[in-house]
Amino acid sequence: MDFWLSYLTLASIYVLLGLSTNLLVGIAGIFSVSQAAVFGVGAYIVAFFLMNDVMSFLPALAIAAVCCVALNIVLTLPALRVAGDYFVVTSFGIQLLATAVFTNWTGGTGGANGLPGIPPADLFGKALEDTSSETILCVGGMVLGCLVFWLVMRAPFGRLLRAIREDELAVAASGKSVLRAKVSAAALAGAFAGSAGGLYATFLSFIDPSSFDLDSSILLLTMVVVGGARTLAGSIIGPFLLLALPQILTLVEIPTTIAAAARQLIYGVLLIVFMLFRPQGLAGEKL
């Protein structure tokens, strides 16, 4: 029972991350391998506030989300202003830099040992001690995230984003600011990733740099690619399927020393196969 609850909780958190990655990669068309870095910043901020008893969970989560929005704007704005593949470099650079900060800034992040003993989330003065209430919180967060995503995509802003993916030049010619729309999408993606980070930190009560490295970013990208770009269904299917993969792998007899590599290898193969044969993913639209 506990296993299913924690699977559901983690999957909900990853759906939020999937939505975030989908906004950035699928909808705004910005290649990104730094989503895990933003996720990590959210997680560390919430962990810091809760561990030092500065404030309760919800305001901490709000601050984390705001910081991640600001971070994503700062990251995407300069790269999008100049044409070319500069955002690829920015994205890799931010991810490597974030890993360096998470690992080496021992004072703030606990370094490679991570931060143990993060208190559980609390709502309106009541701490959520057991797994089931944590699960309800995370599922609630996921539903809220999906609702926001759905509403945004139905709004004129969502239509604008879709139009940009079809023909950027035509959108610019009709007097809309492409740059502003893309940066707004990135900002929203930051809010999702930051909140997901906060939920993740309080649910696991332990975070370390390995959860927020390049491999995790690749996992997030794989989730969106497998699930399908630009749709709500795709952002939900991907995380649920790929989080089940490690469990399936435990059924196959592979030595534990290569388990991590085998998992990442499968993500890589999935990326190639889907790009070659089904770039729209299982339930998505044209990438």
Place this chain on the structure above:
Amino acid sequence: MLALQLLCNGIVTGCALGIVAISFSFVYSTTKIFHVAHAGVYTLGGYVAWSLLAHGFPAPVAFLVAVAACTALGALIQTGLYARLERRRATHLVVLIASLGVLAVIQNIVAAVYTANILQFDLPWGAKVFTVVGNVRLTVTQLLTVVCSLAAYAAVMWFSHGTILGKQIRAVASNPFLAEITRLRPRRVHVYVMAIASALVCVPGVLVPLDFGLQPYNGITPLLTATIAMIAGGVGSITGAFVLAIVIAELQNMSLLFIPGEWSIGITFFIFVIFMLFRPTGLFAAAR
């Protein structure tokens, strides 16, 4: 004295990085693909050489086999993946994601076969130390790296300006459409480019780990630094990429005097941001 030693180390790393930058720039300016998987080719070269040396093959044989393996891998990535995607008119983003997939596959196959631990080369002659000027000490491998990199740079310059194939490649790079109608067969040229660039990246791929050891996930940082050098030097300029790679490596090494080494990625990235803000076309950008 430490400063002088760091200066020399910077030149060594810079030369090796320069070759990574040149080879990446070669692919990028011709095929317009941001070939992230290049980091995987770089990693694989070192591991192939290591395996052959561990089985008792002489060093030159190991090196040549590694180059051959990288060449084949590069051509395979182009024909098996990039060319197919191009035929399907895949968007830029799709190609980029596929390339990232290839990188993940190569790195993790290597990690599964050789484990993720650092592997050291066992070459007694490579660790022999020369004292250059004053107290500056360089190992044989470091000297070899500089010599081989400069030779590779000269070879690329000669190849791209003095041979027919080199000129064809530049023609395809500057105008693929015109190249197509003048029967230069851009698709075939792209395969050559990937093969040559992969062979080229194998040179630092083998030489750098001689000093620092091998790790499956170690290709990304050099590739990132090399792409920054390429952008800062001006895309399409071979000399620009090579010179800027040395400059960046120097700045990284000199920064060790003030900042601990684990932050050097920050220095690299800072250089990139400065360029992006003030001179996004790079220093040696060709007039367009």
